[in-house]
Amino acid sequence: MPKDSALPSRNGAASPGKEPRTARGRETLRRLLDAAAAEFGERGFHEASISGITRRAGTALGSFYTYFDSKDSIFSALVTHMSQSVAAAAAAAVAPGSTGVRREREALAGFLAFARQHKELYRIIDEAEFADPDAYRAHYMGTAKRIAARFDESVAAGTMSPGDNEVRAWAAMGMNVFLGLRFGVWGEEREPDDVAAEAERLLRDGLGPRG
Amino acid sequence: MPKDSALPSRNGAASPGKEPRTARGRETLRRLLDAAAAEFGERGFHEASISGITRRAGTALGSFYTYFDSKDSIFSALVTHMSQSVAAAAAAAVAPGSTGVRREREALAGFLAFARQHKELYRIIDEAEFADPDAYRAHYMGTAKRIAARFDESVAAGTMSPGDNEVRAWAAMGMNVFLGLRFGVWGEEREPDDVAAEAERLLRDGLGPRG
Amino acid sequence: MPKDSALPSRNGAASPGKEPRTARGRETLRRLLDAAAAEFGERGFHEASISGITRRAGTALGSFYTYFDSKDSIFSALVTHMSQSVAAAAAAAVAPGSTGVRREREALAGFLAFARQHKELYRIIDEAEFADPDAYRAHYMGTAKRIAARFDESVAAGTMSPGDNEVRAWAAMGMNVFLGLRFGVWGEEREPDDVAAEAERLLRDGLGPRG
Amino acid sequence: MPKDSALPSRNGAASPGKEPRTARGRETLRRLLDAAAAEFGERGFHEASISGITRRAGTALGSFYTYFDSKDSIFSALVTHMSQSVAAAAAAAVAPGSTGVRREREALAGFLAFARQHKELYRIIDEAEFADPDAYRAHYMGTAKRIAARFDESVAAGTMSPGDNEVRAWAAMGMNVFLGLRFGVWGEEREPDDVAAEAERLLRDGLGPRG
DNA sequence: CATGAATGAGAGTTCATTCAT
DNA sequence: TATGAATGAACTCTCATTCAT
Numbered sequence: 001m002p003k004d005s006a007l008p009s010r011n012g013a014a015s016p017g018k019e020p021r022t023a024r025g026r027e028t029l030r031r032l033l034d035a036a037a038a039e040f041g042e043r044g045f046h047e048a049s050i051s052g053i054t055r056r057a058g059t060a061l062g063s064f065y066t067y068f069d070s071k072d073s074i075f076s077a078l079v080t081h082m083s084q085s086v087a088a089a090a091a092a093a094v095a096p097g098s099t100g101v102r103r104e105r106e107a108l109a110g111f112l113a114f115a116r117q118h119k120e121l122y123r124i125i126d127e128a129e130f131a132d133p134d135a136y137r138a139h140y141m142g143t144a145k146r147i148a149a150r151f152d153e154s155v156a157a158g159t160m161s162p163g164d165n166e167v168r169a170w171a172a173m174g175m176n177v178f179l180g181l182r183f184g185v186w187g188e189e190r191e192p193d194d195v196a197a198e199a200e201r202l203l204r205d206g207l208g209p210r211g
Numbered sequence: 212m213p214k215d216s217a218l219p220s221r222n223g224a225a226s227p228g229k230e231p232r233t234a235r236g237r238e239t240l241r242r243l244l245d246a247a248a249a250e251f252g253e254r255g256f257h258e259a260s261i262s263g264i265t266r267r268a269g270t271a272l273g274s275f276y277t278y279f280d281s282k283d284s285i286f287s288a289l290v291t292h293m294s295q296s297v298a299a300a301a302a303a304a305v306a307p308g309s310t311g312v313r314r315e316r317e318a319l320a321g322f323l324a325f326a327r328q329h330k331e332l333y334r335i336i337d338e339a340e341f342a343d344p345d346a347y348r349a350h351y352m353g354t355a356k357r358i359a360a361r362f363d364e365s366v367a368a369g370t371m372s373p374g375d376n377e378v379r380a381w382a383a384m385g386m387n388v389f390l391g392l393r394f395g396v397w398g399e400e401r402e403p404d405d406v407a408a409e410a411e412r413l414l415r416d417g418l419g420p421r422g
Numbered sequence: 423m424p425k426d427s428a429l430p431s432r433n434g435a436a437s438p439g440k441e442p443r444t445a446r447g448r449e450t451l452r453r454l455l456d457a458a459a460a461e462f463g464e465r466g467f468h469e470a471s472i473s474g475i476t477r478r479a480g481t482a483l484g485s486f487y488t489y490f491d492s493k494d495s496i497f498s499a500l501v502t503h504m505s506q507s508v509a510a511a512a513a514a515a516v517a518p519g520s521t522g523v524r525r526e527r528e529a530l531a532g533f534l535a536f537a538r539q540h541k542e543l544y545r546i547i548d549e550a551e552f553a554d555p556d557a558y559r560a561h562y563m564g565t566a567k568r569i570a571a572r573f574d575e576s577v578a579a580g581t582m583s584p585g586d587n588e589v590r591a592w593a594a595m596g597m598n599v600f601l602g603l604r605f606g607v608w609g610e611e612r613e614p615d616d617v618a619a620e621a622e623r624l625l626r627d628g629l630g631p632r633g
Numbered sequence: 634m635p636k637d638s639a640l641p642s643r644n645g646a647a648s649p650g651k652e653p654r655t656a657r658g659r660e661t662l663r664r665l666l667d668a669a670a671a672e673f674g675e676r677g678f679h680e681a682s683i684s685g686i687t688r689r690a691g692t693a694l695g696s697f698y699t700y701f702d703s704k705d706s707i708f709s710a711l712v713t714h715m716s717q718s719v720a721a722a723a724a725a726a727v728a729p730g731s732t733g734v735r736r737e738r739e740a741l742a743g744f745l746a747f748a749r750q751h752k753e754l755y756r757i758i759d760e761a762e763f764a765d766p767d768a769y770r771a772h773y774m775g776t777a778k779r780i781a782a783r784f785d786e787s788v789a790a791g792t793m794s795p796g797d798n799e800v801r802a803w804a805a806m807g808m809n810v811f812l813g814l815r816f817g818v819w820g821e822e823r824e825p826d827d828v829a830a831e832a833e834r835l836l837r838d839g840l841g842p843r844g
Numbered sequence: 845c846a847t848g849a850a851t852g853a854g855a856g857t858t859c860a861t862t863c864a865t
Numbered sequence: 866t867a868t869g870a871a872t873g874a875a876c877t878c879t880c881a882t883t884c885a886t
Contacts, residue, residue, distance in 0.1 A: 014417050023372070025845070042324075044341040046257040048883065051411055060847040062884085071881065093300035126340055130255040137397075144393070151418075167390065167401065167409040168418065174389025182381045186348075190378065192381040198378040207362075207379065208312055210372050233865090238872060261856065271872045273859080284854065436789045444886090447849060455658075466763040468679035472877065482851045487878065523841055544762075552677040552761055559819075566815070573840075576702055583843050589823065589831040590840065600807025601800070606778070608770075612800065622799040628839035629801065631673040632794050658866070683860060693868040695863085704860065851883075862872075 013077045015069040029067050031057040033081075038076050041120020045075055045131040061175065076135055079128045082121060083139040089114035100159030105152060105200035108176050112192040115184030121209045122185055175199060224288045227282040240278045242268040244292075246284050252331020256286055256342040290339045293332060294350040298324040298357065311370030314361060316411035317323055319387050323403040326395030333396055355380045386410060435499045437491040453479040455503075458496050460545045463542020467497055497559055501550045505545060505561040509517045511536040522581030525572060527622035531597050535615040537606030543606055548580040599622060601614065646710045648702040662700045664690040665712075669707050674753020677762040678708055709768055712761045715754060717774040720749040720779065733792030736783060738833035740811050748817030757820055777802045780835040808832060 013033055020026045020124055026161045035056035035163035038083040039048045050071055053060050064098060093110020115121055128136040154160035224244055231237045246267035250259045261282055265272050279285040281410035304321020305314055326332055363372035382420035388411060394401045435455055442448045449550050457478035461470045473491055490496040515532020516525055537543055550558040570591035576582035601621060605612045638678055653659045668689035674683045683704055685821055687694050701707040726743020748754055761769040781802035787793035812832060816823045 005341070019225055020845095022845080023222055028845085046341070050880085062848065062882095063846055065882070066845065087224045089334060103416070123340070126337060128413065130257070143270075159420055160418050161416075163412065163418070164405075164409045167394070169237075170389045171386040171410055171413055172386070174385035176385070177389065178351075178381045178385025183378070184373075194375075195378055198375045199382055201374065202379060202382055202417065203413075204419035205372075206312070206413065206415045206416045207371050208415035209370060232869070235865090259855090272859090273872055273874095274870075276857070277857095277870065337878075426864070446886090450849075467761070469877085484851055484853095484878090484880080486847075487847065487880095491878095493877070518725075521837070546760055547842055548759060551756070552679070562814075581842055582840050583838075585834065585840070586827075586831045589812065589816070590835060591830055592811045593832055593835055596807035596809070596811025598807070599811065600773075600803045603773075603807075604803045605800070616797075617800055620797045621804055623796065624801060624839065625835075626839045626841035627794075628734070628835065628837045629793050629796070629836035631792055632659040653866095655866080661866085673884090679848085695861095696866080698861070699866065821883055847886080849884090849886105851881100853880100856877095857881080858876080859874100860872105864870090864872105865868080 013075050013081065014067045015077075018067050018069070020067065022088060025066075028057075028059060028063060031059065032064060032067060032074070033078070036078055037120055037124070040075060040078060041123045041126070044123060046126040068097055072131065075128075078134050079132055079135045079139070081149040082118075082124050083135070083142070085118075086114055086121065087143065097159050098185075100154045101200055103145075103154070103157075104172060104203055105196050108179070108199055109192055109196040112174055112180055112184045112195060115180040116188065116192070119185050140173070144173050147172055172203065175202075180181065216334055223294065225278040226284045226288075229278050231278065236277075239270060239274060243270065243275060243278060245284070247289055248331055250334070251286060251289060251338070252334045254281075255334055256338040272334065283342065286335075286337070286339075287343050289335060290343055290350070292348045293335050294346070294353070296329075297322065297325055297332065298354065310368050311365045312415040313370075313412055314365070314409050315358075315383060315414055318361075318411055319390070320407040322387055323391055323395045323406060326391040327403070330396050333392055350390075351384070355384050358383055383414065386413075395418070415421075435487040435503065435553060437495050437499075440489050440491070442489065447488075450479075450481060450485060453481065454486060454489060454496070455500070458500055459542055459546070462497060462549070463545045465495075466545055467549040494553065497546075497550075498554050500546060500626040501554055501557045501561070505516055505542075505557070505564070506545050507540075508536055508543065508567065521579050522576045523622055523626040524581075525576070526569075526594060526625055527618050529572075529620055530601070531614055534602055534606045534617060537602040538610065538614070541607050544603055562595070566595050569594055574633065594625065597624075644715065645754065645820055648706045650711075651700050651702070653700065661690075661692060661696060664692065665697060665700060665707070666829070669711055670753055670757070673708060673711060673760070675800040677812040678704075708757075708761075710766050711757060711766055712768045712772070713807075715751075715757050716768070716775070717749055718751075719744065719754065720776065732790050733787045734833055734837040735792075736804060737836055738779075738829050739806040741812070741832055742825055744809055745813055745817045745828060747823065748813040749825070750752045752818050755814060773806070773813070777806050780805055803838065808835075838842075 014020065014029055018030050031054060031132055035053045036048075038056055039052045041054070042048075050064050050069075053074075054064050062126040064074075067076075090110045094106045095111070098106055125136070125139060128139070144166070148165045151160060151165040151168055151172075155162050155165070177197075179195055183192070183195045220391050221282065225231065231240050235402045243264060246264045247259075249267055250263045253259075259282075261275050262272055264285075268274075275285075279288075301318040301321045304324070305317045309317055325411055336347070336350060339350070355377070362371060362379055362383075363378040366373050366376070387410075390406055394403070394406045438449055442451050454475060455478065458470075458474045460478055460515045461474045464470075465474065470493075472486050473483055476486050479485075479604075484497075490499075512529040512532045515535070520528055547558070547561060550561070566588070570587045572588040573582060573590055573594075577584050577587070598621075601617055605614070605617045647662055651668075653662050665686060668686045669681075671689055672685045675681075676685065678714065681704075683693055683697050686707075687697050692707070696705075701710075712799045723740040723743045726746070727739045731739055757790060758769070761772070777799070781798045784793060784798040784801055788795050812828055816825070
């Protein structure tokens with residue numbers, strides 16, 4: 001399964017009515033988006049500047065507005081893209097037919113790998129809380145909903161015990177997010193596989209005393 | 212145990228060398244800190260303005276600088292204060308002698324209650340990622356360390372199974388943070404007790420199929 | 423000999439990286455520099471304001487920062503320009519082949535004429551003592567060095583008696599500066615030629631009793 | 634002859650109507666004046682602050698206004714005091730009965746000694762050009778007038794050749810000022826006596842070729 | 845489609861001065 | 866007489882956005 005099949009094409013990332021019509025235009029748009037990911041990731045939304053983006057992209061300042069309406073709109077495009085990319089990465093890491101706690105481990109492993117490759121992920125999603133609250137909410141609501149749906153399916157399949165799957169989904173999502181922050185972005189002293197294995201044990205058996 | 216025993220006095224919240232020396236000054240400082248919590252909580256660090264803070268506090272613009280060196284420094288003071296307050300609230304909610312997964316449930320319940328009372332909590336801590344990265348890191352590193360220490364103790368007491376307690380602490384912290392966001396700040400459709408109970412079940416027994 | 427041959431081009435007066443790239447930009451830069459000379463000359467560095475400069479230049483406030491990094495940097499550019507211009511004016515007033523005390527008189531006459539045409543000269547150089555001490559020092563050190571070099575040459579040529587030429591150069595420079603202040607800027611009741619002639623007599627024969 | 638006999642008492646330095654009435658008040662006033670000389674000398678008029686002055690003086694901010702009307706007024710008091718002090722120092726250095734070029738040398742030596750002891754002299758007088766133009770003008774006009782009067786007297790006594798004594802006085806004053814700046818304040822690599830001797834030679838015999 | 849100069853609202857910060865205690 | 870908190874006008878500088886070329 002081609003990894004990027006679920007990823008949105010960047011052709012649609014420009015603001016409405018500003019899609020490029022020529023190959024040269026598509027190239028400029030792509031350079032602006034890459035530059036914006038770097039700029040927002042390094043400096044955060046408010047510290048980032050349009051001139052910083054165009055400087056990185058090697059275009060003139062005014063060219064930015066050929067493709068985007070505003071600073072907000074390119075940031076939104078980026079958040080949406082990030083949100084979809086990370087969802088796709090997690091989905092792609094799940095083996096076909098996988099279920100239950102095992103499936104959650106695979107998704108976490110995919111997420112950890114993505115976070116290591118895209119360290120700007122947190123800076124962009126987190127700043128959306130302030131710069132684009134709707135997108136922020138949509139990202140976590142959507143992610144939780146996908147996890148809860150997996151849990152529902154697993155319960156039905158008998159590979160997971162029943163319970164309040166919305167609460168459990170938010171708990172599992174928080175777990176993943178903070179493991180990704182700590183062991184994907186801030187430090188790499190644990191192997192992703194070991195982190196995922198420990199998380200799987202927690203999710204399967206809990207922390208209660210054995211026996 | 213008096214709930215606030217671990218809270219820092221607000222006397223020390225002014226920038227160094229700017230501590231108030233009169234009762235009137237202490238009152239003004241307190242009004243500024245309360246106003247800043249509201250302003251930063253509602254608008255986020257960058258959208259917040261000093262004039263917004265002084266307007267809420269009912270002081271002149273220049274009075275802000277009688278007590279603080281800069282916008283950054285009052286924000287730092289607030290983040291530190293929040294960080295200490297939330298830690299104290301969680302600690303205070305734990306019954307003396309409590310241990311194991313039960314103790315984690317109590318701490319989470321304390322945290323959820325705190326989050327409901329202080330909805331600005333997330334806006335302030337989260338924006339520290341951008342406005343005061345050291346404080347942000349210190350907050351989560353410190354919280355994770357406290358949780359891991361509790362886990363170590365519980366394992367030693369036989370009330371928790373052994374495992375990689377650093378990874379587990381980050382997992383548990385993420386769980387708490389996201390449950391607090393969803394069911395403390397964004398919506399109140401679940402009772403905190405029910406959320407805490409579901410989390411306790413997850414932490415004790417995991418999600419694996421029951422045998 | 424074209425009088426301005428030694429003058430720096432104003433193209434290089436913008437802050438580094440902010441040089442204009444179009445004719446329109448060069449025109450704006452020139453207007454800002456002229457306006458700044460007037461503003462600093464009339465009001466002094468600290469009383470001068472950027473908005474005063476842009477108002478005189480007929481540009482928007484923000485346009486100032488298209489060409490200069492700060493108030494300090496345009497002031498520095500102006501001091502340097504003034505310093506070079508006055509040196510060039512003095513040099514240009516010296517007849518080729520002139521030497522000894524006669525040459526000093528010619529340089530003084532050139533300086534007096536320059537001071538009368540550029541009454542902002544003193545306000546700008548003098549305030550550099552506070553706003554740009556390095557440039558201030560460099561201006562007078564450089565001027566003294568040029569005068570001392572002329573003295574050395576004249577002594578070698580036998581058109582001047584030997585002595586401590588560094589001390590003498592500072593003395594002669596001070597003489598010129600104060601004659602320029604009094605009879606160039608503050609009042610014009612003496613003809614520049616008469617002033618220069620009196621100074622020449624002083625420098626040639628001293629004030630001692632004749633006979 | 635007591636050196637300070639011509640110095641103004643500092644009792645009269647407060648703003649009108651604000652003279653101290655008690656010994657404690659006189660002490661506070663004196664501390665403020667000393668602190669102001671240091672603050673203005675180190676930082677210049679505009680960079681100096683009232684709070685910097687009171688901090689140095691060890692008094693409360695508000696106490697400043699017990700003795701002075703404004704920042705300008707204490708600066709004016711200081712400029713006047715400096716101007717009178719330097720005049721007194723030069724006068725005191727002249728031997729009774731001295732005349733002609735010899736007398737000028739003595740006055741210069743007194744001035745150089747004063748400048749070395751009061752390095753804030755230039756910063757204060759020079760900034761008066763901007764902060765108190767009338768006092769600045771009065772200082773130099775007055776100084777030039779005193780020098781010219783000495784010249785007149787010397788010419789009448791036959792110890793000096795006749796000439797345009799106003800022009801010559803400004804020339805001599807500028808000489809003194811710049812020698813004081815260079816060899817009194819900026820560097821001390823020349824002995825004051827040697828500087829004064831070189832200046833005397835210049836003033837007596839000029840720089841023309843001997844013979 | 846690309847360029848880069850021009851715009852101006854708005855921010856944080858300073859500090860001389862006032863005043864109640 | 867001394868204190869120090871309060872005031873607010875004024876400043877420099879930033880940068881998203883517009884627009885003529």
